[in-house]
Amino acid sequence: MRQTAFTILENTPIARDTYRLRLAGDTAAFKQPGQFVNLSLPGYYLRRPFSACDWQKGELLLIYKVLGQGTADLVALRPGTRLDALCGLGRGFDLNACGRQPLLVGGGVGVPPLYRLARELVARGRTVRVALGFNTAADAFLVGELQALGAQVRVATLDGSLGERGTVLAVCDADSASDFCACGPTAMLKALCAATRLPGQVSLEERMGCGFGACMGCTVMTPAGPLRVCREGPVFDREVLAW
């Protein structure tokens, strides 16, 4: 974990209520796709957790959706604004646990961390398939970018306005996959785990007090005992959760 003062480089809409937030600052703390930042927003006491969508030396990319008051206010922040963040939080996706044909499954604001994950898997020569689920075409993002990495991308929307009609499960070719990595709403993750017996890693979301293990605010109950999403997660082996 590292505390970094980032400066906003870009904060622009890319889909309905969805923004691309490019930040300048030290990114050395990020080690794994699926790790997150805990971002301090002016006027709010608690920080907001966001997955790292991608990073390079000195630059971090987040993609956020306006969900409540804090993210609504974030939209108004202009380039040049400084934002304090705790970086490199949590345990991300374990690339060594990924097989040769991993299936990446993302729903809604669970999609961003899959970008970095796909990038690293492609770099390791894996055949990467990506299944994305959105409510409607207007909500979709990162589709082209993931394709540009060389991943095979399939999209489902609930109303059929883009790709298949249905949930992301409709476009999950689990048969040909060696394993899966998934991030999205809990209901989606559970449905996915129910639908396949493939080995897999899932990234969970929980309301957080601290984001680095101090408060027990983000605990998820597992057969192995209570685990902290911010510390033992956010990415868990499905076996650990027994989902």
Added chain:
Amino acid sequence: MRQTAFTILENTPIARDTYRLRLAGDTAAFKQPGQFVNLSLPGYYLRRPFSACDWQKGELLLIYKVLGQGTADLVALRPGTRLDALCGLGRGFDLNACGRQPLLVGGGVGVPPLYRLARELVARGRTVRVALGFNTAADAFLVGELQALGAQVRVATLDGSLGERGTVLAVCDADSASDFCACGPTAMLKALCAATRLPGQVSLEERMGCGFGACMGCTVMTPAGPLRVCREGPVFDREVLAW
């Protein structure tokens, strides 16, 4: 009263812990020297009151001293920052009550409103004398600017490092004055009233909840009953206070 979103044009030191804050925004609400703004500072619940030092169409000048945490944070705000303010608050100096040779007496952060007052009095052809008191030379400000208006300025410092040694009383030529207008610490105002029987107006300071008359937070007791510094003041006739 008017609510204005100001933009900082300039925020620069002019004396020890003392800053000149030039703001762009609507100033139509200011009618009298001695009126004040109530400025909202990011991160603080209550607004901060500051006297208008001068204004013109679209531009307001404040001079503030770092006194507590809020003013300390204000120093860090850069040009371009927007600050919300309630403008044109309070009853200022009554120019019609000023005689032909008014003596303006200012101590410390009580000096700023005297600038606008001197300017308007000079414009009306009055012979304006100004007596200023500071702790030490490093604290002095507005001396040259007041002289440039055509006022006769005398300065006292407690350590004698500038002008006379002593309190501002040492440089108050009350004898030749028709009346006085004073702003500064309460102790200074009381001493001044004790030292002279001239008619006079004094501007008071009090901690404020609202700044526009709603909360009774700034009440000063007078023979005429409790009066609100933010509404019946901040400028009071010395007779009203019976000082």
Added chain:
Amino acid sequence: MVDTRVDLCGVALSNPVIAASGTFGFGQDFAPLYDLNQLGSFSFKGTTWLPREGNPSPRIAECPAGLLNAIGLQNPGVHKVISEELPRIRQVFDKPVMANVSGFSIEDYVRVSELLDAQAQVGWLEINISCPNVHGGGMAFGTDARMAGEVTRAVRAATRKPLIIKLSPNVTDITEIARACEAEGADALSLINTLLGLRLNLKTRKPLLPFGTGGLSGPAVLPIALRMVWQVYEAVRLPLVGMGGVSSARDVIEMMLAGATAVQVGSANLIDPWACPRIIHQLPGAMAQHGISCLRDIIGGAH
């Protein structure tokens, strides 16, 4: 079109937003800023039998997301309120106004209430048994169920207006006090008054406020206010007037879901003089956003 109307003890309000006592004077400082008839109503400054100058200064101390006040019930006394303030209110406000009554003895509460009971403009009496900023009286009535009941009974006998008792949050169990007031004939309860707080002046190394403590209000107290409204809603059958830190239409909705029939806005008026009309203006949009077509339907909806 959304419906923002509510009914408070048989008096119709066009919307649930009522400016809170002590943050709105007698309305005169706000009348030049906006049409007061936009408000559901307002509760005027706590009025006592005799005129009061209030406490020495300073009376205000800043806090994180709030403030302490120690005004000490400065007011012109009930006779002048009736002879001077009510006529002036009539000129700027057509609706029933809420009369906030403060006192130092049961007799005080009764005689002020009797006089205000006779005023047609007064829609409700709001009996402040919870002011922490006066010595001898005020809050003591609000922190003891027996005394709260006694005040209620005595004032009940003195008025036929809707009787609202304003509760203190500085108690172990607010439901006990609430039930005592209900048992003695209160028509509604309003809550919360300010929480007892303290700030020190590090330069003088003494309390900032002249008698040490003051009353905490503002957004800082919102979660405590919501909790108490929630608890009292489950304990009594009376309508509740919720307040404490409300600053936006979403706060109004949260307060009503917790159990409030009407909502007072206090400290927010001080830092934003247009807070009440702003909130009222935001209400329809916030209702639409949360799928609320009629505000009355959500009162206590979270239980």
Added chain:
Amino acid sequence: MVDTRVDLCGVALSNPVIAASGTFGFGQDFAPLYDLNQLGSFSFKGTTWLPREGNPSPRIAECPAGLLNAIGLQNPGVHKVISEELPRIRQVFDKPVMANVSGFSIEDYVRVSELLDAQAQVGWLEINISCPNVHGGGMAFGTDARMAGEVTRAVRAATRKPLIIKLSPNVTDITEIARACEAEGADALSLINTLLGLRLNLKTRKPLLPFGTGGLSGPAVLPIALRMVWQVYEAVRLPLVGMGGVSSARDVIEMMLAGATAVQVGSANLIDPWACPRIIHQLPGAMAQHGISCLRDIIGGAH
């Protein structure tokens, strides 16, 4: 050079800053960030007789200048704390640690305290009779003077370590509880625990936290905490550990002027993991600014 040392019940602290229970785990998440020996001490997570998984999620709700928590005393139980956590603490912290003890019956408090009493690393027992986030027990002990006294007496008999009772702010008169604890042999009091609060989820129209209410902490509660420390300082002769919203060296000084011998920092750790060393680092400068050469001299200085 300024002197930041204080003495808490005969145990010397290099400075008065103690990380508060529940915001510092067992220290392990902070040990990689800075040398824990910079701290005066830390109070570890509330420890119970049996292991506890804590409450369902969500456990956290944001508030203006603070948060609600409903952790529900998740902890591995006293046996594992002794067998696993204390040895791990020893590896990163050379000083006496404060043991925060929670329970659901007097017997619970006693048997956990007995076991911790035997641990050389433990400098003080801090008995949490004020946790609002567990059903049956916890806060009930802290809101009733008789029960608070009984817990104190029972634990007093079980330990020779300095005994600190941690008080609940959710009471009408905290001095009554404080006096009961003093009478039964407490060596010090710590205050305040969290204030009972509530937030609702406007989307689901239900409370955000699973059991409705949670405990409010953070800067929002600072003025209430200062007031209670102030009141208790006047009511008892015991040293006090002050906490509630402390986020800076100036807050530490204000808390000590109000009456605290040592000061705990809680929520601030969550939003700034380096809050404690930052505050400790700021202390000498803040002391110099306010003309304080020796911190011990200002304890209760505002009275």
